Amino acid sequence: MKQLTQNLKTGQTTLTEVPAPQVRPGAVLIRTRRSLVSLGTERMLVEFGKANWLEKARQQPDKVRMVLDKVKSDGLQTTVRSVFNKLEQPLPLGYCNVGTVMAVGAGITDLQLGDRVASNGPHAEVVCVPRNLVAKIPDQVPDEAAAFTVIGAIGLQGIRLLDPTLGETVVVIGLGLIGLLTADLLRLNGCRVVGVDLDEAKLDIARARGIIACNPTKGDDPVNFVQNTTDGIGADGVIITASAKNNDIISQAARMSRRRGKIVLIGVVGLDLSRAEFYEKELTFQVSCSYGPGRYDDDYEQKGRDYPLPFVRWTENRNFQTILRLLASGSLDVQPLITEVVPLTEYARIYGSIGSSKAIASLLEYPEAAALEPTVRHRAVSFAGRKGVVGIIGAGNFTKMTMLPALKGADIKYIASANGLSGTALAQKHGIAHSTTDYHKILQDDEVDLVIITTRHDQHTRLTLEALKAGKHVFVEKPLAIFQDELVEIEDFFRRNTPALSLTVGFNRRFSPHAQKMKSLLGSAPMNIVTTMNAGHIPASSWVHDRTVGGGRILGEACHFIDLITFLTGSLVTDVCMNAMGQSPDETTDNASILLKYANGSTGVINYFSNGSKAYSKERVEVYSQERTLILDNFRTLKGFGFNSFSKQKIRQDKGHRDQFRILLESVKTGGEPIIPLPEILNTTRATLAAVESLQRKEWISL
Template identity: 45%
Template sequence: MPYNLCARVPDNVSDEQAAFTVLASIGLQGIRLLEPTLGERFIVYGLGLIGQLCVQMLRANGCEVLGIDINPDRLALAERFGARVINPGAGADPVKAAMAWTGGRGVDGVLITASAKTDEIVHCSAQMCRKRGRIVLVGVVGLNLRRSDFYEKELRFQVSCSYGPGRYDEKYEQGGHDYPLAYVRWTEQRNFEAVLDMLATGRLNVDPLITHRYPLEKAVEAYDIVAKDPKALGVILQYPVEARPERRVIVREQPAVAPAGRAVVGVIGAGNFSKMTLVPALARTGADLRYVCDLNGAAAAHLARKYGVARAVTDYKEVLDDPAVNAVFIAVGHNLHARFACEALEAGKHVYVEKPMALCVEEIQRIVEVIETIDHRPETIDQGQKTIDCGEETMDHGPKTIDHGQKTIDHRQETMEERGGAGDRRQEARGGSQVSGLQSQVSGLRSLFMVGFNRRFSPHTVRILELLEGRSEPLAMTMTVNAGFVPPDHWVHDPVRGGGRIIGEACHFIDLMVCLTCSLVKTVAAVMMDRGTPTPDDKMSILLGFEDGSVRSARSIILQMEQGPTRRKPWRFSRKAELYDSRISGGRSGSDSKGSVDSARGDRTKGTQRVLRRLYVGSRTAGRR
């Protein structure tokens, strides 16, 4: 649980009473926006659970309260807490009652804690207010506001945001960055503490609000009561005294030993990529999907049930400690990629890690060290390195490119004539010897390591590689990437968690150019957009020069926020053909010139399915697995 979302429960506050803390904080934040002062008169419009709590907190603040509701039981309860009440459902006129209560001046403010579709609640609230009164919305009501209501009295209207300052701020809630008390007196955590203090001193009494208690196993009935019974108010779910968290859900039973020749897979991370792309693609490979793991147990269980994964767990160590699992797929936050990859490799698993592989050079070096310690054979490394020549057959290009500075530079400096031979090998692989060749390459490896650079496996890339066979001149490539706007507060922009979009997303396209040129990047120059634009770090032009003189022209990668085609890649090369793909994942486009690629033949997974197919074959045949 994040630090800023915790508050100590006083010794004299029971667990049942403490359970009202969050709900009361929602009401308290609305009251703070009202800015009540001693002796002022306020209306609480809607006397549900939050409304009842607000009545008590306003009374504790020295204010007079008029409560409005159509439920007689809730009106009676509010009277017990010191409020005057009226029932519009019984024919009472709220505006007349408010004017009579205030001697014709109007109330100082209205706190709306009702849930209704009508706009009349806000209109009525405006009519009940004095000039320059305040209206704060905590509930959910219709908001077709009438200008005259607010113009003539210069009323102030505000919508309250949940528990208070810090809500929906990821740096506050998840990162633990508190706001300075001198400048932000009441944050959501400090509102929690204030509510608990009121409970401890008796100024807030929640016991009369409890109408039902249900054991946890009858939670469905409890929610049904809340939705359908007008007498229900505070419904308590009671957990067993000796309750232990369930760390796994078994969806289907599995044998202790997997069938021979079948990959046994564990997926760590049940976020959007796993849900929409990774697990659906894995389900089509024929692998034994043994685990899906996520801290969000409900998300893991849902994904497991949907795709027939045997177990959903919340502790990734279960995946790594299971000797039956021989392949682990890592799709967690960017800052955890390197750590989990190293742990999985050390556990003797084949590893697929989503891009980026790491966020810094030190993490990459750590992965290299781990790979070296699990005893890859030198001759096998050489074979694996040379598979970067073929976007179609590369199953293990991920681990081979991470240490190219030490081991692959000689291979990258081969001549154009030698590269023609590599093209022959690509053609041979596409002719039917792909699987057998792959098996011979990986048979000596104890663990395979792969980064999720799926673009090189896309049908478009395969076709481009075919068209580039036998080329004798450098490539001149221009790439424009319009990946869509991501809000500045999104986690991907956090340098610690996400690393930014250049590291987290542009790496895809740099790798694609490496694949197409069969050469590594030698020089880099980049220009970033002006600081006046939102998130300038992800908007830049990058000029790449490649080793051995194979590429000399400008290549640019621009991550923009403008609308338009998601990705546009004109590829120009010596045959005077231009290849144009407006969207890798599908949609028909293409030039009429010779050598065009029709994106209607595209892979909806952008190559992911082919990546997994090759890793699946490798994990069945590599080393002791």
């Protein structure tokens, strides 16, 4: 199928061939009929992509500071590579989609095959959208009108925050598509509406819809205009739907408001507020978040947990339904706003001149019969007779930024991703033969020897077992399991089956040249090891912190250093204790200290902290043994104290990924021994789970 994407590095808009998505539980698979181009939002993305590096930096000052911090901790080369990889990732365009239901995921009972629906799906021939972001279209609403559902909900949410009453005067600054819809909805709400814009054509549309028009380019001063219109009272409310880099608009909004008036921002403007302007009138200012309550809440959007109506009357989905009802009744008429309807294949007619376009609303029209193959071939190559052929399940940041560069030169036949786009982009960049949204293709292909799994953590155990049962060697990015019963399943598999297949977990630190050097210097005597991970803050809303999805950062990341200490000591963990910052035990804490006892008498300490400075090194390892000390700083510099023939080793940052995959592929090709002994993998996973259990029980846990 075809999908529109934007390259933020080059500014190029492309119609890309990608595999069709598979329906997911709690989601709906939709064949697109029409989609609306959001000229404001999409214009910003296109123009950002076309900007030079200096202009990009000026537009993203917060990102520049993050990059500078990363240079200090990880080095210039690593940082530049990371930034380039981020910008090269194609961005799906669009969020106003209308189509027909092709399939419904498990748990959905109120939508049927063939239903027409509106959603926030992108510009693609087929989209998979969570149920709470989908609304059924009434029969009397045509596709072209229904395509305005989502963008109409953006304006509606701004109005709900403003909460205007019958007869109030509300100013809408910026009469693009969202501004015109917002003004129209305010008029339906019984408000007197003043529209401000610099484009006379848009103001003519507003006048025809009963909106009072103000054009600063025709000599109208917006503040005086509003004061005169309201007999000196000022506006009861102001909704800003414009886009501007300076602070003039927010200042005008404050000066045209009455005392105790309200200002709501939907657009993007400078926000250097004048305290005096807001203080003297006791003004209220609020930024509106997209379609309404539920937006960016994974529990609502991805897991389908609706907010109870008596407590949250208007969610984003109920806002969608409101717009559709207004369209069905004829109260909201969007037909005059449609400038053009363009076939998907002729998208360049819209995007080629999007920066200077005078269009109000542009629609894309989709073919009735689209190719819906779940797999796309990007390179014609034969893998017959080859050993070490790879299939990758997961196309996220780790795969893109770290793994694929480390796998350079490997025979990769497939890469699977849920939405198809991320996998396709990586396949094209790295010469992978096929991208797919159906990972079963990988498991069923006899030519694939090694399956690499880099999905979200809750899928690791299930996919690992599926691949092993399909007769594949498996590399799974850590953690192997996030619950004890999952680990038991893995153990049972190897207990019942001869170890003809290898299982590797992504404990790459042990393969770093620094770790290898430390191992050669230390010998086998008992030792004390202290490691510190200055992990950095991740917002609480991230999936990583969800106990059932990510498992928490201790399970997902601290396991790296349990394995590293196991490697350095040459022993297995026997007892674990974890203490965390704060009063109450938290399964997903990311500020904790783990104590480890090893069978050979060694001890380990892992300090995993998220509250440190980003400018400080992310990882530090200290080893004390036989009156000697090794200090490893951020896998860049290793210093030795008390060694006769070693004092310092400094190389570019190397956490072992490249050597890990090189050794793994060689092992798969030759049938060699697993590159990490299975007992060590299982012991590390068991110890990590025990750390979480220890925090809950407030005691040491013996393995």
